[in-house]
Amino acid sequence: MKIHITSHKSPDLDATVAAISYAYLKNKLDPANEYIAVSAGELNKETKFILEKFNLSEPAILENIKGLNIILVDHNESSQIQEGHEEANIIEVVDHHKINFNFNAPIFFESKPWGSTCSIIARKYCENSIEKPKNLASAMLAAILVDTVITKSPTCTETDKKIINKLSNIAGIEDWKEFGMDIFKVRSSVSKYEAIDIIKNDFKDFEFGEYKFGIGQIETVDLHEIEPREEELLIEMTKLKEENNYHTVILFLTDIINEGSKFLVITSDQAKVEQALKSKLIDSKVYIKDIMSRKKQVVPMLMEIF
Numbered sequence: 341m342k343i344h345i346t347s348h349k350s351p352d353l354d355a356t357v358a359a360i361s362y363a364y365l366k367n368k369l370d371p372a373n374e375y376i377a378v379s380a381g382e383l384n385k386e387t388k389f390i391l392e393k394f395n396l397s398e399p400a401i402l403e404n405i406k407g408l409n410i411i412l413v414d415h416n417e418s419s420q421i422q423e424g425h426e427e428a429n430i431i432e433v434v435d436h437h438k439i440n441f442n443f444n445a446p447i448f449f450e451s452k453p454w455g456s457t458c459s460i461i462a463r464k465y466c467e468n469s470i471e472k473p474k475n476l477a478s479a480m481l482a483a484i485l486v487d488t489v490i491t492k493s494p495t496c497t498e499t500d501k502k503i504i505n506k507l508s509n510i511a512g513i514e515d516w517k518e519f520g521m522d523i524f525k526v527r528s529s530v531s532k533y534e535a536i537d538i539i540k541n542d543f544k545d546f547e548f549g550e551y552k553f554g555i556g557q558i559e560t561v562d563l564h565e566i567e568p569r570e571e572e573l574l575i576e577m578t579k580l581k582e583e584n585n586y587h588t589v590i591l592f593l594t595d596i597i598n599e600g601s602k603f604l605v606i607t608s609d610q611a612k613v614e615q616a617l618k619s620k621l622i623d624s625k626v627y628i629k630d631i632m633s634r635k636k637q638v639v640p641m642l643m644e645i646f
């Protein structure tokens with residue numbers, strides 16, 4: 341039997357490397373079946389950079405998962421699952437996001453409140469005494485460092501830190517902080533990208549009550565690099581909101597050195613968004629100190645009000 345392990349519609353490094361590394365592990369543990377890592381969309385720039393750096397091939401994009409056997413990694417909300425999922429045979433989920441999942445049959449569902457899905461997969465290698473090839477360990481380390489913002493994000497747990505140390509040993513990467521900074525430099529080099537690509541680099545849809553939200557995040561080592569592009573980004577966000585019927589489109593630019601985020605917001609209800617963020621928007625923008633995580637901070641703040 342063929343089983344596809346897929347990332348979400350906005351495939352980031354964690355989702356992509358989770359699919360690749362879980363397929364490798366599953367093929368070792370269960371050779372009777374064939375596990376294939378696939379992507380639910382175009383890869384973003386740091387994902388391409390890491391796969392190339394460590395000689396891993398890009399998973400093929402699967403446009404529709406109708407009728408296929410599927411394992412979801414790094415997501416479980418239907419708005420983030422690839423087209424055709426209503427008629428897919430989802431057999432397993434491995435994720436570290438809030439659970440908003442419904443399926444008509446019993447399945448394996450593994451959810452851990454850890455900093456990245458690759459941490460959960462790395463632990464599975466240990467539990468099953470399967471060795472990670474060096475290049476895979478390096479890519480998994482990169483994914484955990486990105487998802488936890490080099491351990492600075494409030495989503496980062498002690499378990500993630502232990503796994504980071506283990507993986508850097510296997511990968512032969514002595515200074516994982518420096519390795520992480522190098523990836524963030526690739527991630528935040530926005531100057532040559534179109535505004536829409538900057539917005540969509542790490543963009544997810546959410547439903548809060550009856551409202552559709554789109555929330556993108558960019559982590560950067562220097563907010564000033566993006567500043568000259570802000571007006572252009574707001575214009576693109578306005579278009580995106582109209583074309584896709586969003587109630588609100590948020591892009592937040594996280595300064596990983598100073599640990600805070602600048603929010604750009606296009607919304608149908610400014611007062612309510614301000615209430616959720618506990619901050620006043622000036623010209624659709626506001627800087628909020630100590631906010632670094634979409635999952636653990638921004639989404640819960642919005643869910644409380646909407």
Ligand SMILES: [Mn+2]
Nearest residue numbers: 354414456457
């Ligand atoms: Mn993740």
